[in-house]
Amino acid sequence: MISSRDEVTKMILSAKVLKGIKWADVAREIGLSKEWTTAGCLGQMTFDKKQAEQLGKLFGLSDEAVAWLQVVPQKGSLDTAVPTDPLIYRWYELVNVYGTTIKELIHEEFGDGIMSAIDFSMDIQRENDPKGDRVNVVLSGKFLPYKQY
Amino acid sequence: MISSRDEVTKMILSAKVLKGIKWADVAREIGLSKEWTTAGCLGQMTFDKKQAEQLGKLFGLSDEAVAWLQVVPQKGSLDTAVPTDPLIYRWYELVNVYGTTIKELIHEEFGDGIMSAIDFSMDIQRENDPKGDRVNVVLSGKFLPYKQY
Amino acid sequence: MISSRDEVTKMILSAKVLKGIKWADVAREIGLSKEWTTAGCLGQMTFDKKQAEQLGKLFGLSDEAVAWLQVVPQKGSLDTAVPTDPLIYRWYELVNVYGTTIKELIHEEFGDGIMSAIDFSMDIQRENDPKGDRVNVVLSGKFLPYKQY
Amino acid sequence: MISSRDEVTKMILSAKVLKGIKWADVAREIGLSKEWTTAGCLGQMTFDKKQAEQLGKLFGLSDEAVAWLQVVPQKGSLDTAVPTDPLIYRWYELVNVYGTTIKELIHEEFGDGIMSAIDFSMDIQRENDPKGDRVNVVLSGKFLPYKQY
Amino acid sequence: MISSRDEVTKMILSAKVLKGIKWADVAREIGLSKEWTTAGCLGQMTFDKKQAEQLGKLFGLSDEAVAWLQVVPQKGSLDTAVPTDPLIYRWYELVNVYGTTIKELIHEEFGDGIMSAIDFSMDIQRENDPKGDRVNVVLSGKFLPYKQY
Amino acid sequence: MISSRDEVTKMILSAKVLKGIKWADVAREIGLSKEWTTAGCLGQMTFDKKQAEQLGKLFGLSDEAVAWLQVVPQKGSLDTAVPTDPLIYRWYELVNVYGTTIKELIHEEFGDGIMSAIDFSMDIQRENDPKGDRVNVVLSGKFLPYKQY
Amino acid sequence: MISSRDEVTKMILSAKVLKGIKWADVAREIGLSKEWTTAGCLGQMTFDKKQAEQLGKLFGLSDEAVAWLQVVPQKGSLDTAVPTDPLIYRWYELVNVYGTTIKELIHEEFGDGIMSAIDFSMDIQRENDPKGDRVNVVLSGKFLPYKQY
Amino acid sequence: MISSRDEVTKMILSAKVLKGIKWADVAREIGLSKEWTTAGCLGQMTFDKKQAEQLGKLFGLSDEAVAWLQVVPQKGSLDTAVPTDPLIYRWYELVNVYGTTIKELIHEEFGDGIMSAIDFSMDIQRENDPKGDRVNVVLSGKFLPYKQY
Amino acid sequence: MISSRDEVTKMILSAKVLKGIKWADVAREIGLSKEWTTAGCLGQMTFDKKQAEQLGKLFGLSDEAVAWLQVVPQKGSLDTAVPTDPLIYRWYELVNVYGTTIKELIHEEFGDGIMSAIDFSMDIQRENDPKGDRVNVVLSGKFLPYKQY
Amino acid sequence: MISSRDEVTKMILSAKVLKGIKWADVAREIGLSKEWTTAGCLGQMTFDKKQAEQLGKLFGLSDEAVAWLQVVPQKGSLDTAVPTDPLIYRWYELVNVYGTTIKELIHEEFGDGIMSAIDFSMDIQRENDPKGDRVNVVLSGKFLPYKQY
Incomplete structure (x- = not known):
């Protein structure tokens, strides 16, 4: 079962x-x-x-x-609110250090709203670099504006 | 003062x-x-x-x-471990939903290690799209391998 | 200042x-x-x-x-993750008691995705009722589907 | 057992x-x-x-x-105080962003008291919309006033 | 101000x-x-x-x-989720030790529902006792049943 | 075992x-x-x-x-610091809303000390009421004074 | 003020x-x-x-x-649930390491009940010791039994 | 196993x-x-x-x-940071109410340092008392000074 | 499995x-x-x-x-954010007491950046000492500077 | 003041x-x-x-x-249980990833006890390295054994 x-x-x-x-x-x-x-x-x-x-x-x-596998799952893959795994933590740290920066720059460009995490895609690639290869990640999310009513 | x-x-x-x-x-x-x-x-x-x-x-x-401004600051821009602002939360949600995915794919490509959040850069751009403009974000971080000793 | x-x-x-x-x-x-x-x-x-x-x-x-007033604010109006004010707590309780129910029913009707909290409106009205007036709230949020890529 | x-x-x-x-x-x-x-x-x-x-x-x-099934259960369907599932989180976000607003408007209309989460009903419907279908939710809860004693 | x-x-x-x-x-x-x-x-x-x-x-x-004083306040008088003051803590302890007991006995008597904390009164009295005076507290709250719909 | x-x-x-x-x-x-x-x-x-x-x-x-059953148990019946079950939560809410009130009134009557949660009894009764039956709870706890030394 | x-x-x-x-x-x-x-x-x-x-x-x-100074204060002297100061933390550690031991031994000697933190006194003394002086603390609290009713 | x-x-x-x-x-x-x-x-x-x-x-x-039994164990006997069992909680309350007092008095007598929780012993005894027997606990811990370097 | x-x-x-x-x-x-x-x-x-x-x-x-054993694991060996085991806690305490000191001194020597926890090694040795043997730990981590872009 | x-x-x-x-x-x-x-x-x-x-x-x-400056201070330099500053976090991560390792190795060498954080010294030095300079930290703490009594 x-x-x-x-x-x-x-x-x-x-x-x-x-x-x-x-x-x-x-x-x-x-x-x-x-x-x-x-x-x-x-x-x-x-x-x-x-x-x-x-x-x-x-x-x-x-x-x-x-x-x-065909049933919508209960989502969320972290065991704790702040992740303990070093690789995943680095991403949390980016949100922590750059969070307000991302917010300011998206609002400056688009006004009030969010970058969708649903109408969203992610592409992770190796970027060769003589000083040490890099992880290159492209995130693309639709901008969703707050509208007055 | x-x-x-x-x-x-x-x-x-x-x-x-x-x-x-x-x-x-x-x-x-x-x-x-x-x-x-x-x-x-x-x-x-x-x-x-x-x-x-x-x-x-x-x-x-x-x-x-x-x-x-020339002194290294105490970093961290979030008020709470889980951000309450909707725009910043979406980023936390990405880490939550995709965290283990990012971990698996970087390890599959590079082996054990992390994507640096220090030797790192970020570029946020508007991507025009007839179905609604998108926020396009490129993250580039050096891969740092764990080495045995 | x-x-x-x-x-x-x-x-x-x-x-x-x-x-x-x-x-x-x-x-x-x-x-x-x-x-x-x-x-x-x-x-x-x-x-x-x-x-x-x-x-x-x-x-x-x-x-x-x-x-x-014209600058996008840092959002979030609760002092604590679980609200202490009885009126606001009742709403948190609804999410707690009915959260999985809402999830199941929206997924059954629409498939995988969310109800937007951005492309969203709310209307609060008094509903007269001889057994005691009621608060009637209509929430309307666009359904945003997860799409495969 | x-x-x-x-x-x-x-x-x-x-x-x-x-x-x-x-x-x-x-x-x-x-x-x-x-x-x-x-x-x-x-x-x-x-x-x-x-x-x-x-x-x-x-x-x-x-x-x-x-x-x-005939015994009153221990209620509460969330695993964590702040839900991690994106669909359920959006509801928590509504309480977070609109919590004080709901409080102010109910008090302005009814005085001190709460909207009951017990004498309560909920109706979730699809609302067809050419710009993308919407989730329409009607919540109805009895207003319960605080009375002086 | x-x-x-x-x-x-x-x-x-x-x-x-x-x-x-x-x-x-x-x-x-x-x-x-x-x-x-x-x-x-x-x-x-x-x-x-x-x-x-x-x-x-x-x-x-x-x-x-x-x-x-005439405006409905933001309620909640505790500084922390678990109170630190010994007198208030004893009440929290009662809820902790007797919580499931109270739930079982009210449900056994009334069925599914709650004891209202809104349509509610409290009376605190000294009870003289030769073995040491007692604090006598009477709580009276309306029973509110969950109703099927 | x-x-x-x-x-x-x-x-x-x-x-x-x-x-x-x-x-x-x-x-x-x-x-x-x-x-x-x-x-x-x-x-x-x-x-x-x-x-x-x-x-x-x-x-x-x-x-x-x-x-x-004859061994002193590890006490505490709540799963989380703040209970999620609506019936038990109402009791937590009473402690939250009335906590400082109870403290003030017991101190005003008895001086510094606490109401015991050990030398304590509780009696839960149905109180018939034409406007809806009420849950009537009598709590009786010995007052224990802090003494100087 | x-x-x-x-x-x-x-x-x-x-x-x-x-x-x-x-x-x-x-x-x-x-x-x-x-x-x-x-x-x-x-x-x-x-x-x-x-x-x-x-x-x-x-x-x-x-x-x-x-x-x-003559008014009963809101008690509790720690800033956080787990103290950060090393001296105070050692006491928290004692409760953590020896907590269940203390519970077992008091119950074995006295039956179900608690050691009062109200009818209580504490005496802190220096104990000279050639291997390094010691802090000697005597705690005395009345045993309060749970009684059946 | x-x-x-x-x-x-x-x-x-x-x-x-x-x-x-x-x-x-x-x-x-x-x-x-x-x-x-x-x-x-x-x-x-x-x-x-x-x-x-x-x-x-x-x-x-x-x-x-x-x-x-001969292997050094992972220590810590509490299920939660703040204990829920009334007997153990009273000890946590002592640390909470008297924590800063203990700190001040040890520092006044010994200077900066701590009372060891490792080079430590505890003795729990019944103290007969006509007004109700008492739990008498003697704690003895070596004073460990911070030394400048 | x-x-x-x-x-x-x-x-x-x-x-x-x-x-x-x-x-x-x-x-x-x-x-x-x-x-x-x-x-x-x-x-x-x-x-x-x-x-x-x-x-x-x-x-x-x-x-x-x-x-x-050949698969990159989910890392993090602590059960709780603040460790309860006394030996591990002492290390957490060092981070707590000396955290800002370490930060200041590394920044003073190297400028803005971090000491890597990935390009890192640790060596634990016994150091004989007539006043009681010591644990000697050498940590070596590459300095990673933040670079402007 | x-x-x-x-x-x-x-x-x-x-x-x-x-x-x-x-x-x-x-x-x-x-x-x-x-x-x-x-x-x-x-x-x-x-x-x-x-x-x-x-x-x-x-x-x-x-x-x-x-x-x-001559009074023993209330110690602890972190704002939150888990530090948010990247440099200080790396140290917390070391405790998290290596915590059980340090515990095992110190116990294997010394038996049950701890490495003192009081009888302790720390030395932070730059270590020149052609592949990038390193931060070299030497920690020295007295081993304190648990003794039976």
Whole structure:
């Protein structure tokens, strides 16, 4: 009996390590970006029937697990409000150090509103650099204005 | 008597509103990106003597305030661990929803380590889009590997 | 020297009590809904120049305060993560008790996504009822779907 | 041995996904609104004997689970004080941004007191809109005045 | 300039100590119970015009402070979620130790619902006892049932 | 193997629902008030040998469970510092809204000290009322004075 | 205008440093133990009229401050739930490491109940020791049993 | 497979209740104070081989559990930062109310430094008293001075 | 099925106690420092294939567990934000007491930037001392400067 | 009127920036290490009369401020339990990632006990390195064993 998406995420992680599967290959298989695919496998996004079945085959999941992949999950991947993992913490630190800066600059350009985290995409790439390779991340989110009523 | 950078940040914000100054203009004036400049004016970064004096003129700051702009500040711009402002929260949500995804993909590409938040730059641009303009953000951080010893 | 919108909010609240001004009248004066107007006066929304000047006259604000009303504020009106005021707490309780219900029903109807809190309006009305009058609130928010990429 | 309502909620969720049951159909079956029905199935409300037995048949529950559906549950559906799921968070954000506004307007109309979260109903509907469909929510709660003694 | 009820509470407490006023006398003066009166003076309840003016005379308050006494305050008298003062903590401990007991017994007697904290009164009395006097407190709150819809 | 009182509480709750036992009947059976009895069954109080054995029969507990009922438990029945269940929250709200009032009035009557939560009893009764029945609760706690040394 | 005991505590601390007063001398002057006297001066206990006036002379306090010393204060001397000062933290650590031990041993000796923190005294002494002097603390608190009702 | 000391603590507690063992007897058996012995059995201290084997016999532990008793444990016996159990809370309250007092008096006697919680002993005794027996606790900790360098 | 590194850490700890293995010996076996080796075994670092297999033999791990040792783990070894174990707490206390000092001195020497916790090594040694042996720890971290852009 | 050491710290910081004083020079002046001196100036340590007077001259402090420098301060230099400043956070991260490692290795070498944070010294040095200079920190703390009693 599966009663939450978390259990499916654990099955996927377990199979991934056991079989040595790569996220990039999973993404290619189901025809989506590696960012969306990974987020979905980690329990943050919803797959359609065909994608879920492909994932089921790749990771050796039961039909019940495949059904859960098509259900909107309870989102949020951090264990604590402030993340403890150094890689994830650096992102939290960026929000902490640059948070008010981002706010000021978006408002200066667009007025009052937000950058959507829903109508949103992310692309993570290696950037070769002789002084040490860099992680290059492009975030694109629709601007949503507050409108008076 | 000024005893913390926060007081200087308040002076800058007060002058900015009163005089209607724009961050982009400040950046142009001192010859740095608008992201770094704004972060510095909001108390997160350190200016050199010449930059600090230029800012002093722009915002009408005292010599004491100008001296403080050259001192490394106590960083962190959020009032609470989880930000309450909707624009800043969306960024926290990205870290929350995509945190483990970012971690998995950087590790898959680079191995164990982090994306630096120090050897780092950020570029925020408007992306025109007929379905609604988008905020486009490019983050570039050096990959720093954990090394065995 | 004003260095944050909070100070303007305090000036407005002080004048409101001293002069016995009603939010409904303020709204009528500037031609916006009472919900938006009140939220703006309480430091959550941004007014345009004309509206800000009208508010300046109504509440007897300085030019500097009027300038601040046109600047996007740092949002969030609760002192603590869990509100202590009984009226506001009841709303938090609704989110607590009905949160997963709302999530399930919106997803069942619309698929994965959210109800926008930005492209959003609220209307609060008295509903006469012989068993005791009721507060009737209509919330309307655009559905924003997560899209695969 | 079942020792808390949570266990029954998990059984219901598990059966729902496995059998592809819809909340709207469950509600129709037992003759209650979809909001109340869903909240009850998610462990927030109490069913009477007949309703519980109907749910037992629909979800294939044991007699013990059916007995638990008739017991008043320990309420509260959020894992953390500030919700991490983006859809539920938007509601928390509304309370955060509009909390003091709601308080001011209800007091201006009704005097001191609260909008009941107990003598309360909620109706969630799709509102067709050419610019993108909207979620329309009507909340109705009895006003309860503080009385002097 | 007064911008919150807290400031009026401080004025009242200051005058109370300076003039050696007793809460019981204040209550008698304005014709309300000592519990409601004290709660109001401590910034938790709202007075009508006549009561506020009487309090103004008793405590030597300005007209502005008297106006604030008639405005619904932001409620909540604890500095921290768990109170640190030993007397108040004992009450928190009662809720902690007996919380589930109270819940079970009220539900057993009344079904699902709550004991109102709004349609509510409290009476605190000394109970003489040869083994040491006791504090006797009577709480009376209307039962509010959850109703299906 | 039982290693904490919590496990016994779960056995009791499970048996209670399965057998449809009422707390009032349990109390009558063992000759204690329903408040103390319920608190004990919910893991907050200690029973003597005879009472524990009676409870063992009523709920069908093992000898090991009966032994645990006679051991002083780790007390505290709330899952979180601020309770999420609406009925229990109302009590927390009373402490929050009336906390400083209770403190002031007890000190005014008795001087510095506390109302004991140990030498304490509670009585919960239904109070019939044509406008809606009320929950009537009498709390009685010994006053314990701070003494100088 | 003094509106809380904290302000008087600050006056006392300020005068103490300026005049180089010792707590032991203050205690001798007013005829109480140094533990009670210090706790009182730090805003945790209440003095009678004569003691307060003596303190007023010693520390050069105004009549208003002397009046506040006779009012029961809001207690609790820690800034955070977990103390940051190393000396005070060691005491918190004792409670953390030995908390369950103390509980077990008092219950084994006395049955269910608590050691009073109100009917309580504390004596702190230097204990000479060739391996390094020790701090010797004697705590004495009345045992208060839970009684069935 | 045992993977933490907690599991051994649970085995000990389970055996203690089942066999009706007293801490004082355990202490006598292994020749240590009842305070140290209890703390060790509750997972806060480390036993040597001989003591661990004696405890193994007394509580009927496996060899693996006996091995764990000789491993330095992860210390800290409270579930939450602020304890919820009334007996343990009273100790936290003492630290809260008397914390700054203890700090002032130790510094006045010894200068800057701390009272060690490591080079430390505790003795808990019953003190007969006609007005009600008292818990008498003697704490002895080495004073450790901060030294300049 | 293993679904997180934590499970492998538990297996290692269990085997270590059962077999009486020492960290220093493990480190020698795989040819890394004892600090890195221990951190890796406790689930904070990543081993290469050969090292993981050696550890697998030493601790008797399954192939699946050995595979997990080569996967970058979710880092962070504290259960709570503020550690409760006295040994680990002392390190937190150092950060608390000396945090701003370390910041000032590194900035004074190097300018704005940080000491890396990634390009970092640690060496823990016993330092013999007639007054009591000392723990000597050398930390070495690359200085990473903030650069303007 | 100065009522806490914090106020003196602010005076020192203000003078330091205004006069461009370096910590290393202050240390040389008063003949202590730069680490102790800085910690003392930042309000964490206590100076003797002569040192305090020297600091008074250097920073231009009043006699009252000089007196406060000789009083043991309330220690702890972090604003929040988890530091937000990137440089200080890296140290917290070290405790988080390496905390259990440090614990294991010190216990393996010394048995049960702690590394003192009181009988402790710290030395921060620049280490030249062609791949980028490093911050080299040596920590030395006395090992304090737990002893049975």
